[in-house]
Amino acid sequence: MNFEIPKCYYRVSVKALILDETRKKFLIVQEDNGRWELPGGGLDWGENAQDAIRREVREEMGLEVTYVAKQPAYFLSDRDDKKVYVNVIFETQLRDLNFTPSNECVAIKFVLSEEVKTMNTFQNVQIFAIMFDALDK
Numbered sequence: 001m002n003f004e005i006p007k008c009y010y011r012v013s014v015k016a017l018i019l020d021e022t023r024k025k026f027l028i029v030q031e032d033n034g035r036w037e038l039p040g041g042g043l044d045w046g047e048n049a050q051d052a053i054r055r056e057v058r059e060e061m062g063l064e065v066t067y068v069a070k071q072p073a074y075f076l077s078d079r080d081d082k083k084v085y086v087n088v089i090f091e092t093q094l095r096d097l098n099f100t101p102s103n104e105c106v107a108i109k110f111v112l113s114e115e116v117k118t119m120n121t122f123q124n125v126q127i128f129a130i131m132f133d134a135l136d137k
């Protein structure tokens with residue numbers, strides 16, 4: 001079966017903004033392809049954002065979320081030649097950082113926004129780092 005994505009297609013992803021104790025660094029995860037990404041993933045039909053973040057963090061990292069903000073901290077979008085990507089980013093807290101590696105998370109790291117510029121990340125992480133840095137000043 002050959003499925004063609006219509007031009008009007010977009011994907012909403014919810015992402016977890018997990019800050020270190022200084023609130024200057026944020027957590028990113030490395031996927032098995034070597035690229036770094038914000039934790040989180042696609043919002044399923046009928047699912048609320050907070051439940052989706054809890055599900056994605058558990059699936060990707062094997063970690064328990066203890067808090068997800070009711071309102072998003074950031075909203076960003078980007079596009080490629082096939083679709084528009086929408087990321088809704090919520091401040092999130094975890095019980096601990098003892099993650100279980102998976103194909104979606106082989107490593108985790110707290111980074112400063114300027115560090116992201118030289119890392120192999122998805123485009124949304126680069127955009128987010130600029131936004132995070134701008135609001136931190």
